[in-house]
Amino acid sequence: MVDAAARERLLTVTELAAELGVTPRAVRFYEDKGLIDPARVGLTRVYGPRERARMLLILRGKRLGFSLAEIGRFLDLYAVDPRHLEQKRALLAGVRKRIAELEGMRVSLDRTLEELHAIAAQAEGEIAREA
The missing domain is CATH 1.20.5 (Single alpha-helices involved in coiled-coils or other helix-helix interfaces)
Structure with missing residues (x-):
């Protein structure tokens, strides 16, 4: 179980992937699809609570059988x-x-x-x- 402090800090792609049980390549894939948008510190991508939450929703949506397009629409509506x-x-x-x-x-x-x-x-x- 991840504690509250870990959820609030910035994570690298490797840390986020390990925490969520996916590969760094999977995280980058969802970034390439525009579903997550990490900040940058120099050349390093960093993922905060918003991107971590979006990744959790993406992974849940995929597990339930939703397409990336459907997941993207759900995520877009959240911001609107x-x-x-x-x-x-x-x-x-x-x-x-x-x-x-x-x-x-x-x-x-x-x-x-x-x-x-x-x-x-x-x-x-x-x-x-x-x-």
């Missing part, structure tokens, strides 16, 4: 609306859409599993009869 109502509405719509997609995938997966179990049972029966 101080009460975050538009962000919450967009997030709700995105979450509902993702739930529908996953439920559709579950139905398809259940059908496929049923068919595979039937094929396995049939093959087992034929093998038992011939053995």
Whole structure:
């Protein structure tokens, strides 16, 4: 667990990556995509609490199956609306859409599993009869 002082300090790309369990390359990738915008101290990128929080949201969004474009829209809305109502509405719509997609995938997966179990049972029966 990261303490409050660690969350407030500036981190290098390597430190941020290690803290979040990703590679420095992944952090740079999200920077290249415009999802995070670290400050610079000389030639060194430094990541403060805002960029750390954005990275946490990006990683959570990816884990939940949102595209980078969708995540980018959620992050952009956060900066526009101080009460975050538009962000919450967009997030709700995105979450509902993702739930529908996953439920559709579950139905398809259940059908496929049923068919595979039937094929396995049939093959087992034929093998038992011939053995």
